[in-house]
Amino acid sequence: MQYEQTKKLSNREFKRLVGVQRRTFDEMVRIMRDTVKTKKTRGCPNKLDLEDQILICLQYWREYRTYFHIAQDWQVSESTVCRTVQRKRKCVG
Known part of the structure; x- marks a missing residue:
């Protein structure tokens, strides 16, 4: 389920689906946006929005x-899911 679809969920349903409260998720997005702004990017732009990347990690x-199953749900390659999770893991701790 992509982030745009989760906007339709109630706060309780959002937490059941994602595992964190909506305001916690919003705070995660804010922190990641600040981190991304400070980094220089190269190569192709990401296929997934930052919110979707965080949803994949969660x-x-x-x-x-498995990366394979998540990739099938999100219609991206397995390596994209792997890279996304690995990058976010570095930022989290």
């Missing part, structure tokens, strides 16, 4: 699904 960390 889905991986919460459900421990």
Whole structure:
């Protein structure tokens, strides 16, 4: 489920789906946006929005699904999911 679709969910449903409260998720996005602004980017732009990247990471960390299954749900390559999770892991800690 992409971020745009989660906007339709109630706060309770959002937490059930993602595992964190909506305001916690918004804070994560804000922190990641600040981090991304300070970095110089090269190469192709990301196929996924920052919100979607964070949703992918939360889905991986919460459900421990394989990169392959997550990639199928999001219609991206397995390596894209792997890179996304690895990059966010570095930022988180």
